[in-house]
Amino acid sequence: MNMEGMEQQQEEEKAMLHDIAAMLREFEKDRGKLIPILQIIQGKHRYLAPKALKMVAQHLDISSCEVYGVATFYNQFRFTPPGKHEIKVCLGTACHVKGGGIILENFERKLEINAGETTPDREFSIERVACVGCCALAPVAIIGETVYGHMAPSKVEGLIMGFEIEREKEKREKEKIEQTQ
Amino acid sequence: MNKHNKKSAEDNYTILRHDVERRLTEFKNEDQAHIYIGMATCGLASGAMDVKTAFEEGLKEYGVNADIVPVGCVGHCYAEPLVIVAKPGFPPILYNEVTPGKAKLLTRAFLGGEDPLFEYMLGAMEENDMVPWVMEFPRFNHEKKVIMGQSGLIDPHDIKQYIEKGGYEALSKALGSEPEKNLSEVLESGLRGRGGAGFLTGRKWQFVHDADGENKTVICNADEGDPGAYMDRTILESNPHQVIEGMAIAAYTVGANRAIFYIRAEYPLAVKIITQAIEQAKELGLLGKGILGTDFDLEIDVFQGSGAFVCGEETALIQSIQGSRGMPQLRPPYPAQKGLWNQPTLINNVKTMASIPPIIMNGAEWYRKIGTDNSPGTAIFSVVGNIVHAGLVEIPTGVTLRSLIFDICGGIPEQKKFKAVQIGGPSGGCLPEEFLDTPIDFDSLTQAGAMMGSGGMVVMDENSCMVDVAKFFLDFTQKESCGKCTFCRIGTKHLLDILDRITRGEGREGDIDLLESLSMDIKNGSLCGLGKTAPNPVLTTIRYFRDEYEAHIKEKRCPAMMCRELIAYYIDLDKCARGCDACVGSCPTDAIFTTSNRKKGIDQTLCVKCGECVSACPPEYDAVRKVSPPNLAPIIERPKEDKND
Numbered sequence: 092m093n094m095e096g097m098e099q100q101q102e103e104e105k106a107m108l109h110d111i112a113a114m115l116r117e118f119e120k121d122r123g124k125l126i127p128i129l130q131i132i133q134g135k136h137r138y139l140a141p142k143a144l145k146m147v148a149q150h151l152d153i154s155s156c157e158v159y160g161v162a163t164f165y166n167q168f169r170f171t172p173p174g175k176h177e178i179k180v181c182l183g184t185a186c187h188v189k190g191g192g193i194i195l196e197n198f199e200r201k202l203e204i205n206a207g208e209t210t211p212d213r214e215f216s217i218e219r220v221a222c223v224g225c226c227a228l229a230p231v232a233i234i235g236e237t238v239y240g241h242m243a244p245s246k247v248e249g250l251i252m253g254f255e256i257e258r259e260k261e262k263r264e265k266e267k268i269e270q271t272q
Numbered sequence: 273m274n275k276h277n278k279k280s281a282e283d284n285y286t287i288l289r290h291d292v293e294r295r296l297t298e299f300k301n302e303d304q305a306h307i308y309i310g311m312a313t314c315g316l317a318s319g320a321m322d323v324k325t326a327f328e329e330g331l332k333e334y335g336v337n338a339d340i341v342p343v344g345c346v347g348h349c350y351a352e353p354l355v356i357v358a359k360p361g362f363p364p365i366l367y368n369e370v371t372p373g374k375a376k377l378l379t380r381a382f383l384g385g386e387d388p389l390f391e392y393m394l395g396a397m398e399e400n401d402m403v404p405w406v407m408e409f410p411r412f413n414h415e416k417k418v419i420m421g422q423s424g425l426i427d428p429h430d431i432k433q434y435i436e437k438g439g440y441e442a443l444s445k446a447l448g449s450e451p452e453k454n455l456s457e458v459l460e461s462g463l464r465g466r467g468g469a470g471f472l473t474g475r476k477w478q479f480v481h482d483a484d485g486e487n488k489t490v491i492c493n494a495d496e497g498d499p500g501a502y503m504d505r506t507i508l509e510s511n512p513h514q515v516i517e518g519m520a521i522a523a524y525t526v527g528a529n530r531a532i533f534y535i536r537a538e539y540p541l542a543v544k545i546i547t548q549a550i551e552q553a554k555e556l557g558l559l560g561k562g563i564l565g566t567d568f569d570l571e572i573d574v575f576q577g578s579g580a581f582v583c584g585e586e587t588a589l590i591q592s593i594q595g596s597r598g599m600p601q602l603r604p605p606y607p608a609q610k611g612l613w614n615q616p617t618l619i620n621n622v623k624t625m626a627s628i629p630p631i632i633m634n635g636a637e638w639y640r641k642i643g644t645d646n647s648p649g650t651a652i653f654s655v656v657g658n659i660v661h662a663g664l665v666e667i668p669t670g671v672t673l674r675s676l677i678f679d680i681c682g683g684i685p686e687q688k689k690f691k692a693v694q695i696g697g698p699s700g701g702c703l704p705e706e707f708l709d710t711p712i713d714f715d716s717l718t719q720a721g722a723m724m725g726s727g728g729m730v731v732m733d734e735n736s737c738m739v740d741v742a743k744f745f746l747d748f749t750q751k752e753s754c755g756k757c758t759f760c761r762i763g764t765k766h767l768l769d770i771l772d773r774i775t776r777g778e779g780r781e782g783d784i785d786l787l788e789s790l791s792m793d794i795k796n797g798s799l800c801g802l803g804k805t806a807p808n809p810v811l812t813t814i815r816y817f818r819d820e821y822e823a824h825i826k827e828k829r830c831p832a833m834m835c836r837e838l839i840a841y842y843i844d845l846d847k848c849a850r851g852c853d854a855c856v857g858s859c860p861t862d863a864i865f866t867t868s869n870r871k872k873g874i875d876q877t878l879c880v881k882c883g884e885c886v887s888a889c890p891p892e893y894d895a896v897r898k899v900s901p902p903n904l905a906p907i908i909e910r911p912k913e914d915k916n917d
Contacts, residue, residue: 164754184656222500226662238318240318
């Protein structure tokens with residue numbers, strides 16, 4: 092990653108922590124509110140940064156290992172930033188029977204990351220989920236908000252290529268604007 | 273308090289209902305058509321949003337007046353997106369698999385004209401002499417809807433529609449009687465907890481009712497975690513008020529003033545709809561302080577579960593509300609005595625809560641007449657897998673598995689053979705064909721080695737490998753084990769490792785015995801239901817499909833040809849067409865090469881066995897073969913020059 096990208100990410104983290112500190116002030120020091128607090132932080136910033144967990148611990152006056160223990164227990168919480176396109180592959184029973192595992196493998200191979208990881212450029216992340224409740228469409232993958240039913244390995248390639256073309260287009264347009272300026 | 277000066281709950285309800293009806297008729301135009309679009313998660317996933325947009329555009333384009341009403345789900349997932357069009361002069365008609373194109377066509381031909389487009393409809397929702405009535409089809413008329421009666425027919429965003437259909441009358445009736453009267457009604461109904469274990473609901477209520485405690489709590493458990501069951505979510509998204517009404521009756525009966533909806537955070541739409549429904553009920557005085565003019569108060573909060581399967585277990589669920597890791601606790605004390613914050617707590621499943629209003633309304637006698645003697649009432653199953661009419665089915669208990677799978681759900685697609693049905697999710701078991709005549713109720717299923725469980729039902733055809741299915745469920749429970757009990761934490765891992773070895777063709781003599789004895793140890797050595805039932809899929813598949821395990825271990829062969837390490841694909845050179853390239857592009861790993869006589873071969877070292885080439889090969893050639901064990905595939909060398917380019 093280039094220096095510029097890193098600096099930008101650091102700036103983003105700083106702004107996020109600042110925002111979390113403000114959010115925490117709204118909550119009383121109630122141990123029972125731990126999970127809702129974590130949910131709200133993740134809901135807004137999409138993941139729980141290590142520093143954010145420490146801030147929650149300080150606010151609730153409990154040890155950070157306790158916060159970490161609770162947060163890691165539940166599937167909902169993630170500790171690395173997700174990609175711009177969040178890919179969720181359903182591995183519920185119906186999708187499994189119809190080959191959901193093969194779909195997941197294809198995403199992993201194509202993007203060269205494992206489930207639960209994000210690509211270095213933060214464009215894509217892959218997650219496995221258990222039953223999204225549209226078993227009649229199995230196997231299913233969800234990217235962002237869109238559900239893709241009746242998935243096939245060849246569709247995986249097409250989907251990712253679609254996103255990459257879009258990205259390239261955006262990039263070129265940006266360059267064009269910069270050139271004209 | 274002097275009760276004589278106050279109106280009774282029933283009187284207040286009658287006033288409320290008249291008011292609602294008046295408000296509804298004010299806006300209702302009898303000459304106007306209504307379009308009801310199923311917009312629960314399943315409908316949205318199949319494209320209901322685009323259908324809605326298409327209807328809106330169509331109405332504008334053709335200058336037609338009609339109301340679009342978003343409704344929940346009727347359970348017919350195979351036919352989504354579903355739309356009901358109610359046009360004056362016609363019976364309400366149900367259309368299946370509606371696309372934006374069909375929506376436009378319907379707007380023009382039916383709403384704008386007089387042609388109801390017979391070719392696109394499933395049937396009419398009422399008996400009439402124009403269009404076949406849906407109740408004439410087995411997928412409809414075998415069902416008995418107690419819990420999902422209004423699902424998919426009313427707008428879940430509008431409490432008025434529920435009240436118009438008689439909603440909250442049961443609550444007013446319950447509030448008008450002594451709690452003990454309601455308690456005995458629920459006891460006598462014989463209702464058993466629909467969360468899976470089948471404990472008598474009335475008895476549970478009795479314990480909480482009798483327990484001493486200032487701050488009793490009622491919790492509705494909507495932490496549906498079984499990978500393959502989604503009926504709770506559908507109920508919450510389609511008819512939230514029936515569940516809320518059930519909770520209010522439960523709270524009044526056991527003497528609680530506080531209730532919590534524990535919903536999975538993975539169900540954002542359900543959370544949104546329930547939160548909105550609670551607000552609406554409060555506004556009408558059906559929740560909050562002094563409900564329906566009585567001195568009964570009830571506050572309902574929503575708690576979002578963070579996704580841990582073990583939190584379906586009562587004690588773990590309580591731990592998670594208290595902000596801790598969701599680990600089960602030793603019982604007794606039961607939550608009925610010492611639950612949330614050490615106060616008596618009643619926890620019931622969504623389906624149990626939703627069964628309460630009809631029981632209070634129609635009486636215990638009525639409920640007992642539905643289904644079998646020992647498990648009265650209805651059961652909801654999400655029937656998925658290799659089945660024609662997948663979806664949610666609500667049937668009276670006692671219907672046989674055969675009737676459910678073949679009569680109601682249309683059997684196995686593509687004329688394949690039925691092999692097994694997995695009931696009860698990760699805690700349940702696999703039943704083979706011999707058990708198809710088992711009636712569906714708590715006791716019969718448990719006896720056969722499966723269980724009602726969460727109501728997930730996966731139908732499997734001849735191409736499903738039983739060892740793989742056992743591995744799938746165990747992989748799930750192993751990941752979800754909270755880690756408290758050693759046998760559950762480490763034992764399931766070892767079970768999984770052995771199964772994994774077997775499916776990779778590295779099974780050893782004695783593995784089956786080891787699986788069995790380890791399974792028994794895990795069952796005995798675990799505290800909660802997760803560990804006690806985790807080995808069930810393994811035990812039942814060994815019991816009924818031992819030969820498949822043996823084929824994997826001894827012959828290194830997967831009879832269903834599903835375990836990828838034990839199969840190989842190859843191209844039959846006698847059938848492959850010279851010069852055809854259909855399969856090449858389908859292969860995600862470029863494993864397919866051209867042989868010296870311009871036919872195709874598969875490089876076994878690159879093949880990931882996804883089966884894409886099978887579907888890509890034109891049916892007139894049908895040249896791709898699948899074999900197990902893999903050494904049956906003939907070796908076709910990649911030509912040298914091909915490697916170099």
